Amino acid sequence: MITEFRLPDLGEGLTESEIVSWHVAVGDRVELNQVIGEVETAKAVVELPSPYAGTVTAITHEPGTTVEVGEVIIAFEVPGQGQDAPAADQPADEAPAKRVPTLVGYGAEPESSKRPVRRTRQFAPAGAAAPAAAPTGVPAAAPAGAPAVAVADAQARVQADRPRSTPPVRKLARDMGIDLAALTGSGDHGLITRQDVVTFAGGQEKGAEGAAEAPASTTGTAAARDRTDTSREVRTPIKGVRKFTAAAMVQSAFTAPHVTEFLTVDVTAGMEFLAKLRAAREFADVKLTPLTLAARAVCLGIARQPSLNSHWDGAANEIVTKNYVNLGIAAATPRGLVVPNIKDAQQLGLHGLAAALGELAATARAGKTQPADLAGGTFSITNIGVFGIDAGTPILNPGEAGILALGAVRNTPWEYQGTVALRQVMTLSLSFDHRLVDGEQGSRFLADVGAVMSDPAMALALC
Amino acid sequence: MLEASANSGASPQTGIHQLIAADGTSVADGELDPFVADVDDAQLVRLYSDMVAIRRIDVEATALQRQGQLALWPPMLGQEASQVGSLRALGGDDFIFPTYRENGVAYLRGADLAGIMSTWRGSANTGWDPYKFNMATPQIIIGSQTLHATGYAMGLVLDGKETLSIAYLGDGATSQGDVHESMVFAASFQAPVIFFCQNNHWAISEPVGLQAHVPIAGRAPGYGIPSLRVDGNDVLAVLAATRWAAARARSGGGPSFIEAVTYRMGAHTTADDPTRYRGVTELEEWGAKDPIARVKALLQGRGKLDDDAEAAVARRADAVAAELREGTINLPDPAPLSVFDNVYTTEHAILDRQRDHYERYLAGFAPTDGTTLEGSRS
Numbered sequence: 001m002i003t004e005f006r007l008p009d010l011g012e013g014l015t016e017s018e019i020v021s022w023h024v025a026v027g028d029r030v031e032l033n034q035v036i037g038e039v040e041t042a043k044a045v046v047e048l049p050s051p052y053a054g055t056v057t058a059i060t061h062e063p064g065t066t067v068e069v070g071e072v073i074i075a076f077e078v079p080g081q082g083q084d085a086p087a088a089d090q091p092a093d094e095a096p097a098k099r100v101p102t103l104v105g106y107g108a109e110p111e112s113s114k115r116p117v118r119r120t121r122q123f124a125p126a127g128a129a130a131p132a133a134a135p136t137g138v139p140a141a142a143p144a145g146a147p148a149v150a151v152a153d154a155q156a157r158v159q160a161d162r163p164r165s166t167p168p169v170r171k172l173a174r175d176m177g178i179d180l181a182a183l184t185g186s187g188d189h190g191l192i193t194r195q196d197v198v199t200f201a202g203g204q205e206k207g208a209e210g211a212a213e214a215p216a217s218t219t220g221t222a223a224a225r226d227r228t229d230t231s232r233e234v235r236t237p238i239k240g241v242r243k244f245t246a247a248a249m250v251q252s253a254f255t256a257p258h259v260t261e262f263l264t265v266d267v268t269a270g271m272e273f274l275a276k277l278r279a280a281r282e283f284a285d286v287k288l289t290p291l292t293l294a295a296r297a298v299c300l301g302i303a304r305q306p307s308l309n310s311h312w313d314g315a316a317n318e319i320v321t322k323n324y325v326n327l328g329i330a331a332a333t334p335r336g337l338v339v340p341n342i343k344d345a346q347q348l349g350l351h352g353l354a355a356a357l358g359e360l361a362a363t364a365r366a367g368k369t370q371p372a373d374l375a376g377g378t379f380s381i382t383n384i385g386v387f388g389i390d391a392g393t394p395i396l397n398p399g400e401a402g403i404l405a406l407g408a409v410r411n412t413p414w415e416y417q418g419t420v421a422l423r424q425v426m427t428l429s430l431s432f433d434h435r436l437v438d439g440e441q442g443s444r445f446l447a448d449v450g451a452v453m454s455d456p457a458m459a460l461a462l463c
Numbered sequence: 464m465l466e467a468s469a470n471s472g473a474s475p476q477t478g479i480h481q482l483i484a485a486d487g488t489s490v491a492d493g494e495l496d497p498f499v500a501d502v503d504d505a506q507l508v509r510l511y512s513d514m515v516a517i518r519r520i521d522v523e524a525t526a527l528q529r530q531g532q533l534a535l536w537p538p539m540l541g542q543e544a545s546q547v548g549s550l551r552a553l554g555g556d557d558f559i560f561p562t563y564r565e566n567g568v569a570y571l572r573g574a575d576l577a578g579i580m581s582t583w584r585g586s587a588n589t590g591w592d593p594y595k596f597n598m599a600t601p602q603i604i605i606g607s608q609t610l611h612a613t614g615y616a617m618g619l620v621l622d623g624k625e626t627l628s629i630a631y632l633g634d635g636a637t638s639q640g641d642v643h644e645s646m647v648f649a650a651s652f653q654a655p656v657i658f659f660c661q662n663n664h665w666a667i668s669e670p671v672g673l674q675a676h677v678p679i680a681g682r683a684p685g686y687g688i689p690s691l692r693v694d695g696n697d698v699l700a701v702l703a704a705t706r707w708a709a710a711r712a713r714s715g716g717g718p719s720f721i722e723a724v725t726y727r728m729g730a731h732t733t734a735d736d737p738t739r740y741r742g743v744t745e746l747e748e749w750g751a752k753d754p755i756a757r758v759k760a761l762l763q764g765r766g767k768l769d770d771d772a773e774a775a776v777a778r779r780a781d782a783v784a785a786e787l788r789e790g791t792i793n794l795p796d797p798a799p800l801s802v803f804d805n806v807y808t809t810e811h812a813i814l815d816r817q818r819d820h821y822e823r824y825l826a827g828f829a830p831t832d833g834t835t836l837e838g839s840r841s
Contacts (some may be wrong), residue, residue, distance in 0.1 A: 005530075006531065007531075008528075008529070008530065008531025008532075009531070009534075009733075010528075010529060010733070011733065011734035012534070012535055012732075012734040033522075033523075033526045043734055043735070043736055044730070044734075044736030044738075044739075045733065045736070046529060046733075047529070048529055048530075049525075049530060051525040051530040051531075051532075350671050
């Protein structure tokens with residue numbers, strides 16, 4: 001007879017384990033307690049001793065797969081056991097009543113004919129009279145027969161029962177005068193959560209407000225006036241770029257733990273360098289700005305700190321480090337904020353970057369940025385200096401590990417060669433995703449960028 | 464490593480009493496020798512057989528846990544000499560207060576194997592009748608059994624009995640307040656209690672050296688309790704030390720403390736991964752001091768363990784394993800209401816009410832009889 005072995009709870013309350021290796025193959029003969037494989041739980045890697053002496057007939061999960069406790073992982077042909085038993089493909093629980101050993105950790109085998117069914121409880125609606133008139137609870141019997149309907153049956157019972165919630169939430173609802181029966185739970189298996197109650201209460205309030213509006217308009221309350229008087233408030237539908245930006249920023253701000261660091265540097269030499277280049281014929285056709293220099297500095301810095309150019313792939317449980325830099329540039333457009341990126345910016349010299357930046361800005365201003373230009377960014381720069389701002393705490397473009405904000409270049413009294421001189425100074429603000437970038441990498445990166453900005457010759461040292 | 468954990472069972476000069484060295488040679492010990500002068504080779508074979516049998520219990524129970532038949536199992540691998548030697552020094556009237564790891568002691572005391580396993584399977588709170596075997600049920604709370612043993616021993620004095628109680632404890636338990644209180648009371652009332660501490664070097668993941676900068680046995684004299692530090696992997700030394708303590712207890716000498724220096728070769732429990740904290744050489748080091756191998760070497764050296772004797776020992780172990788497996792897998796699931804049994808010896812109003820409520824709750828689970836679902840939410 002074929003005997004299946006289900007993954008047990010190997011460590012006091014574990015729900016799953018990963019198959020590490022199998023030491024046997026289909027067709028192998030195994031002895032009782034012979035080690036047949038290894039599984040890794042959240043607590044330890046453990047060896048699995050064979051529960052039977054027999055022949056392996058099936059291995060249902062490959063090494064590397066994570067298996068829920070209770071799933072069949074291997075099956076054996078056990079000689080001499082139940083020769084008169086029904087065909088192996090027949091569901092076990094339809095077999096004639098026979099004691100199935102209870103495996104510890106995932107409860108008793110469901111027995112279709114004997115499973116207890118909970119009696120439906122009766123609940124009076126909130127605020128109703130005493131439930132004396134309510135019909136007495138009739139024991140709700142499970143639908144006859146097939147174990148296949150067990151799940152549906154369980155759900156039916158849940159629905160027939162009082163609304164699923166937790167004691168604190170029940171109290172909240174009671175305090176707020178809300179009947180939980182009127183709510184649809186959003187939690188696991190329809191559990192009514194605190195949020196559900198609060199949201200429901202909010203909806204009721206709004207409804208009440210709306211209902212109050214009609215009389216209000218006649219009495220002329222401030223609230224009613226606010227709604228109709230557009231001179232005091234403008235209500236704009238949330239859509240388009242604004243909606244997208246909002247969603248992206250919320251997602252980024254609440255998934256990636258942001259850290260922001262600041263560095264104020266004397267960029268006088270860098271500005272002189274740019275001025276010199278502007279006079280050169282080769283750069284006559286492009287516009288050179290601090291942003292151009294920063295773009296190059298970022299590419300150099302990323303080469304030394306690749307974690308700033310990585311991506312947190314939570315679904316795959318992997319960190320993706322990019323060997324290319326698609327440098328996003330935050331651009332204010334009539335449609336709102338867009339962050340097109342320069343593909344493979346690491347391959348571009350200062351001239352190439354300047355040209356690409358010019359083209360990117362022109363396209364964005366014209367509102368012609370293509371979706372492809374917005375996708376696939378790996379690091380972003382936002383130039384808040386053009387608005388006369390010194391520093392900020394930029395929010396990461398979703399999926400990226402770092403964003404650099406360039407402050408305004410200001411003539412500032414600054415320490416220079418032992419005295420105070422009027423120098424051109426700017427502040428760099430770097431936000432990074434602390435899941436991917438530690439303080440050390442972030443700080444080194446920012447220092448590198450600052451070094452190039454203050455003395456472009458440092459670029460030679462960073463390569 | 465600190466001194467307390469650096470002491471090895473094979474080096475008597477570190478102050479550890481020993482009668483059988485790790486390589487199986489006999490060692491003389493003036494203090495212990497008189498207590499085992501009567502132990503002949505036939506008795507030594509029985510001690511050997513006991514150790515092999517309880518090691519087999521451990522292996523089989525560990526496998527059953529991995530196969531989903533036990534919820535948890537606390538391995539005793541490596542501690543067989545401490546369990547066998549101490550138990551075999553006791554009389555049937557002496558009362559044992561074990562920890563959760565003395566499952567070998569329970570088996571040797573006569574408890575049914577399936578009964579012992581029922582606790583670890585989660586199908587019973589109690590694996591045996593404590594009064595039938597004069598052995599309390601496994602104590603999960605660390606160290607509190609020392610209070611029970613001390614109190615019991617104080618009662619023995621009041622009753623004028625000549626028996627004793629023994630509390631098993633581990634090295635970690637010696638950090639518990641309960642153990643301190645027990646030892647203070649035991650000394651104050653000169654109670655006939657043996658504190659049998661198996662220093663297996665790890666309090667789950669905490670090395671003994673962290674909480675005992677000097678050998679644990681050195682603490683007892685501070686309470687006025689004489690102590691012995693013995694090689695816990697030497698069944699004969701453990702037997703002798705426990706007989707020494709028992710003789711003191713029976714003759715009105717009061718409490719004694721034994722530190723059996725051994726090593727937990729397995730995990731703390733099957734839910735533990737010792738590779739995360741254990742030193743890489745520890746298993747090798749302690750494997751060389753195996754309690755069973757040394758007795759085997761001693762007996763073989765004397766020509767007292769022939770193939771027939773070995774086969775008999777193996778047959779016993781096989782039978783034990785088979786009985787344990789069969790008994791465990793076929794343990795009946797307990798009836799829900801049995802949870803109220805064995806709580807109080809007499810009627811208890813609050814418990815009766817709870818039982819009544821639970822009974823009615825259970826009655827709410829109607830048997831399936833094909834009727835349709837009615838009377839849902841009104």
